[in-house]
Amino acid sequence: MEKGDLVSLEIVITLLREAMLEKASTAKGFLIDGYPRELEQGVRFEKEIKPCEVVLVFDVPDDVMTKRLLERGKNSGRVDDNEETIKKRLETFHNITQPVIDHFQDQNKVRKISAIGDVDEVFKQVEKVLDEVTKEDVTLKDAQVVFVLGGPGSGKGTQCSKIVEKYGFCHLSSGDLLRAEVASGSERGQRLNEIMEKGDLVPLDIVLDLIKESMIKNLSETKCFLLDGYPRELEQGQRFENEIVPCTSVLLFDAPDETMKSRLLERGKTSGRVDDNEETIEKRLQTFHNITQPVIDYYDKQNKLTKISADGPSDEIFKQVEKYLDSRPW
Incomplete structure (x- = not known):
């Protein structure tokens, strides 16, 4: 600092981590004031310490x-409280911090607080946001989540329907949630539509938010959830468990490629789906094996994986599912 150099981001993140660890046993949460000032700071913090829950933006003209x-400059004695310097500081803020706001806005984490009025009135808005955040953290702690994996044509969708019918689980599909959000016409749905129209990947943070919100919405009916086709890759599973709740178990519907291919080709005769053709099916199967195998290996090592032989009539397959589900206290 005496040389006028910038302090390295590694040191800043280390200091933040150490301060958080020191207070972790007594603090209910952490406010990081004026941070991140630029996008890399936020990305690095979330990657190396913990994803943030919410971003409060105090919005003032x-x-x-x-x-x-x-007004403060009349008695603060601060040399930067003059009109020319203030103008430069505001320009710097907008140029550097707007990309940060846009980044977290895409993740639906930004909550704008109109900070023009009375201090107490402004704080009422803050209370509302923080009450929502803390409520969500508490309500999902007892949720029981089953990740349901299986290749295209493995029959996992059929089996999920049977589980819902007999056991009353809530069946969630990230794809269905994304499509429903787009169809709703909400601000987030419009952003999602733009992302999908460009062919870009939907940020994982948005997917996690949609799943979390849907779980909370259905919690009054059941605390047991089936996540159909999730996680497709390892980061999805790890982020879900870190940010929402650890999964209870993983059901893998295991069918030979030839069986899955045969089922999809049969479905293609009447489904009208453009991806139910031999060439596309081969690619989908290869993608499934390449991306999902690390997920399977990861949960197998944690002793959370249960393989269901999915090569046969659906009722016979469901008998295996029943045997597993009946063996656990839900």
Whole structure:
């Protein structure tokens, strides 16, 4: 600092981590004030320490901020509380911090607080946001989640329907949730539609938010959830368990490629789906094996994986599912 150099981000993140660990046993949460100032700071923090729950943006017009700082400057003694410097500081803030706001807005983590009025009135908005965040954290702690894996044509969708019918689990599909959000016409749905129209991947943070919100919505009916076709890759599973709740178990519907291919080709005769053709099916199967095998290996090592032989009539397959589900307290 004496040389006028920037402090390295590694040191800043280390100091933040150490301070959080020191207070972790007594703090209910952490407010990181004025951070991140630029996008890399936020990305690195979430990757190396913990994903943030929410981003509070105190939104004030430039003229109001200028007026406040000039008023403060009358007795603060600060050399930067003058009109010319304030203008530069505001420009710097907008140029550097707007990409941060946009990044977290895409993850549906930004909550804008209108900070023009009375301090107490502004705080009422803050209370509302924080009450929502803490409520979500508490309500899902007892949820029991089963990840349901299987290749295209493994019959996992059929088996999920049977589980719902007999055991009353809530069946969630990330694809269905994304499509429903787009169809709703919400602000988030419009952003999703733009992302999908460009052919870009939907950020995992949005997928996790949709799953979490749907779980909370259905919690009054059941605490048991089936996540159909999730996680497709390892990061999805790890992020879900870190940010929502650890999964109880993983059901893998294991069928030979030839069986899955035969089922999909048969379905293609009447489904009208453009991906139910031999060439596309081969690619989908290969993608499934390449991406999902690390997920299977990961949960197998944790002793959470149960393989269901999915090569046969659906009723025979379901008998294996029943045997597993009946052996556990739900």
